[in-house]
Amino acid sequence: MNVALWVIAGVLAVVFLGASISKLLVPKEKLAGTMGNLSKWVEDFSPGALKAIAVVEFLGAVGLILPAALNIAPVLVPVAACGAVLLFAGAAITRLRRGERATIAGDLVYLALAAFVAAGRFGPWSFTGH
Numbered sequence: 001m002n003v004a005l006w007v008i009a010g011v012l013a014v015v016f017l018g019a020s021i022s023k024l025l026v027p028k029e030k031l032a033g034t035m036g037n038l039s040k041w042v043e044d045f046s047p048g049a050l051k052a053i054a055v056v057e058f059l060g061a062v063g064l065i066l067p068a069a070l071n072i073a074p075v076l077v078p079v080a081a082c083g084a085v086l087l088f089a090g091a092a093i094t095r096l097r098r099g100e101r102a103t104i105a106g107d108l109v110y111l112a113l114a115a116f117v118a119a120g121r122f123g124p125w126s127f128t129g130h
Contacts, residue, residue: 005120008113009064009077012084015110016061023054041094060084064117078121084114 022031028050032042042050063080067073088111095104 001125005117005125009117012114013061013064016057020054020057023050041098078118081114081118085111
């Protein structure tokens, strides 16, 4: 189970890194059209808000891996996973408000994966005592 938690945390970290880098480096106008309907939500946010989301995603990627890998405050891993749950819940709500029901499945899958990491790392497979 520990390996599964590491793999899922790694997948989420890669997703966060990719998303944050694209939001930081690609202008809003280009970002809105890069992935068709999957990126239309960008139109609802200012460039500053997109940069703030990118920073949160980057911190989430770091928080999912580094604390455990370096054994420095590993309790931050499930905290980061809880933050990921909130971020993906916000993404799903944004898609629902925009009427983009067909594109919500990915957000819900990532939300479930983040919840799995949070539950596993807060629960029986935490880094403390093992």
